Amino acid sequence: MTEFILQDQPKVVEPTIFGLSSPGRVGVSFPDADVPRAELPESLLRADLPLPELAEVDVVRHYMHLSTFNYSVDSGFYPLGSCTMKYNPKIDEDTCRLPGFLYTHPLQPIETVQGNLALMYTLQEWLKEISGFAAVTLQPAAGAHGEFTGVLIMRAYHKSRGDYKRTKMLIPDSAHGTNPASSGMIGLEVVQIPSDARGNVDLEALKAQCDDTVVGLMLTNPNTLGLFDEHVEEVIKIVHECGGLVYGDGANLNALLGIVRPGDLGFDVMHFNLHKTFAVPHGGGGPGSGPVGVAAHLADFLPEPVVGIIEDGDEEIPPLYGFVRPPKTIGRMKAFHGHFGGGLVRAYTYIAMHGAEGLRQVAEHAVLNANYLQARLRGVYPIPYDRICMHEFVAEGRIEGSDVRALDIAKRLMDYDFHPPTNYFPLIVHEALMIEPTETENKNTLDRFADAMIKIAEEARTQPELLREAPHKTPFGRMDEVRAARELVLCCWLPEEKDEA
Amino acid sequence: MTNIPSNLKYTKNDEWFDPASGKMGLSDYAQAQLSDIVFVEILVGEGDTLQAGQAVASVESVKAAAEVYAAVGGKVVKVNETLADAPETLNSDPYGAGWVIQIEDGDASGLMDASAYEKYCAERAH
Numbered sequence: 001m002t003e004f005i006l007q008d009q010p011k012v013v014e015p016t017i018f019g020l021s022s023p024g025r026v027g028v029s030f031p032d033a034d035v036p037r038a039e040l041p042e043s044l045l046r047a048d049l050p051l052p053e054l055a056e057v058d059v060v061r062h063y064m065h066l067s068t069f070n071y072s073v074d075s076g077f078y079p080l081g082s083c084t085m086k087y088n089p090k091i092d093e094d095t096c097r098l099p100g101f102l103y104t105h106p107l108q109p110i111e112t113v114q115g116n117l118a119l120m121y122t123l124q125e126w127l128k129e130i131s132g133f134a135a136v137t138l139q140p141a142a143g144a145h146g147e148f149t150g151v152l153i154m155r156a157y158h159k160s161r162g163d164y165k166r167t168k169m170l171i172p173d174s175a176h177g178t179n180p181a182s183s184g185m186i187g188l189e190v191v192q193i194p195s196d197a198r199g200n201v202d203l204e205a206l207k208a209q210c211d212d213t214v215v216g217l218m219l220t221n222p223n224t225l226g227l228f229d230e231h232v233e234e235v236i237k238i239v240h241e242c243g244g245l246v247y248g249d250g251a252n253l254n255a256l257l258g259i260v261r262p263g264d265l266g267f268d269v270m271h272f273n274l275h276k277t278f279a280v281p282h283g284g285g286g287p288g289s290g291p292v293g294v295a296a297h298l299a300d301f302l303p304e305p306v307v308g309i310i311e312d313g314d315e316e317i318p319p320l321y322g323f324v325r326p327p328k329t330i331g332r333m334k335a336f337h338g339h340f341g342g343g344l345v346r347a348y349t350y351i352a353m354h355g356a357e358g359l360r361q362v363a364e365h366a367v368l369n370a371n372y373l374q375a376r377l378r379g380v381y382p383i384p385y386d387r388i389c390m391h392e393f394v395a396e397g398r399i400e401g402s403d404v405r406a407l408d409i410a411k412r413l414m415d416y417d418f419h420p421p422t423n424y425f426p427l428i429v430h431e432a433l434m435i436e437p438t439e440t441e442n443k444n445t446l447d448r449f450a451d452a453m454i455k456i457a458e459e460a461r462t463q464p465e466l467l468r469e470a471p472h473k474t475p476f477g478r479m480d481e482v483r484a485a486r487e488l489v490l491c492c493w494l495p496e497e498k499d500e501a
Numbered sequence: 502m503t504n505i506p507s508n509l510k511y512t513k514n515d516e517w518f519d520p521a522s523g524k525m526g527l528s529d530y531a532q533a534q535l536s537d538i539v540f541v542e543i544l545v546g547e548g549d550t551l552q553a554g555q556a557v558a559s560v561e562s563v564k565a566a567a568e569v570y571a572a573v574g575g576k577v578v579k580v581n582e583t584l585a586d587a588p589e590t591l592n593s594d595p596y597g598a599g600w601v602i603q604i605e606d607g608d609a610s611g612l613m614d615a616s617a618y619e620k621y622c623a624e625r626a627h
Binding site (some may be wrong): 424427481482485486 | 537539540561563564565588589
């Protein structure tokens with residue numbers, strides 16, 4: 001067992017930048033104007049904007065100090081289930097800052113950005129090869145945007161065949177929460193399909209809903225329990241037989257790289273999360289990148305434009321890359337061409353760096369690591385759907401003989417310097433703790449985490465208050481999440497103070 | 502222990518309906534599952550005619566978002582306007598001050614009675 005030495009950190013409370021302000025301090029001194037001073041009209045002047053007054057050094061130290069409160073993949077283990085918080089290789093930071101990528105503009109003539117277009121074209125080809133789909137758009141800004149794009153394509157396909165009756169989207173209860181939201185956004189009726197006892201789609205419940213009003217099924221596979229649906233081909237067949245299409249939520253593609261291709265299984269559409277599977281940094285709101293792949297019968301509906309070869313090359317002259325409009329396109333999903341530098345260049349680098357064999361190892365190690373952790377925690381925490389998992393698994397944050405909850409366990413993990421797992425999701429598991437180690441962690445880290453989880457289970461029995469009041473070792477203790485959600489105060493000064501100013 | 506008053510009727514989605522007053526709301530089991538409720542929006546207005554199963558309110562807790570569905574159909578006579586400012590009432594008093602809407606002439610015949618609902622809750626506990 002790892003020996004843990006938990007040191008008390010001083011509870012440093014950093015004031016807000018307004019709290020540090022002192023009247024008269026300045027950060028930047030402007031030279032005297034060498035032109036006549038122009039007065040602003042009275043109507044444009046205001047005296048009620050209380051900007052903080054600080055020297056540059058104070059501003060730097062303030063934000064530097066705040067940044068040390070942050071926890072990131074670069075500071076420690078981050079097993080946040082469903083989010084694939086793998087290490088992001090630093091070579092990606094170099095490539096996306098190459099001047100040829102950095103100093104280009106999406107409105108430049110295509111002849112002047114052939115390198116960018118070649119990269120995008122090649123990335124489309126690679127994603128097709130990895131997923132087994134016939135065509136790919138790189139436009140969507142993130143996973144849920146990719147879902148929305150995919151659902152619009154599914155609807156456009158049915159309409160193009162004069163099939164206007166289809167208004168129902170089937171979504172298993174083990175799907176990502178964005179799936180019903182994406183379908184709801186375009187006004188489809190969402191019908192939830194339950195899971196069976198092994199965590200698969202309940203086939204009888206699925207059959208009962210399949211009729212000529214079904215747009216399709218949105219299947220997260222592996223699902224949010226971290227399980228590969230054991231009847232995935234049958235599920236797809238059942239939906240196809242009623243004329244529906246099958247959408248694959250590719251957020252968990254990390255587990256399948258080089259092993260299974262969703263296109264080969266019969267999926268019609270799928271989005272990729274470049275920011276999960278292909279190591280584009282994320283968290284804190286972005287940037288995401290959610291390309292969408294489609295089978296041949298949907299290729300004509302992709303958003304415009306896609307990158308294509310508009311003049312073939314030969315042995316001496318490279319081809320001319322440009323933009324192509326799919327004939328039945330659903331239109332644009334984004335101004336310009338997707339998150340180019342932030343997402344596409346980094347993902348391209350990652351794929352090029354790993355190669356086919358390396359990508360397969362990514363999936364193998366992601367699955368191995370998750371199964372290793374599941375095996376070490378089995379018997380310590382209940383695992384409701386206990387079978388070989390894929391890249392993540394879901395345990396219950398419940399301890400026999402203690403009344404602590406998943407939230408308390410998650411908070412206590414912070415004292416051991418780990419980011420907590422996702423908790424209370426998926427909703428089909430009580431007190432869920434969803435653990436995804438990713439392939440980038442070594443055995444020592446996994447053991448340290450397992451040891452901490454085992455130690456916490458013991459603490460839950462012997463010192464439950466230690467968990468209920470956790471975290472103790474972080475700069476700030478237990479946050480009042482309920483009050484934060486009920487009293488939404490988002491401005492930097494309270495209205496009363498503003499009136500006094 | 503989950504509180505299940507015997508004078509009320511219940512749905513599989515964990516709503517309760519009081520045949521005497523016509524009020525409906527979320528059961529104690531549902532509020533405990535959701536944990537601290539931080540937001541309530543009632544989606545229907547007085548005078549609306551509801552179908553059973555129609556969404557009547559959206560609730561959000563620190564754990565999840567959920568909809569409250571009409572336990573039975575009927576005409577809305579009153580909505581509980583205090584919930585918007587005090588969503589925690591759904592946690593503290595689910596069968597009293599935490600009622601969501603009141604309807605007239607609701608038909609409770611298709612709903613579970615307290616003992617059936619108690620069994621239904623117990624089945625889902627694990």
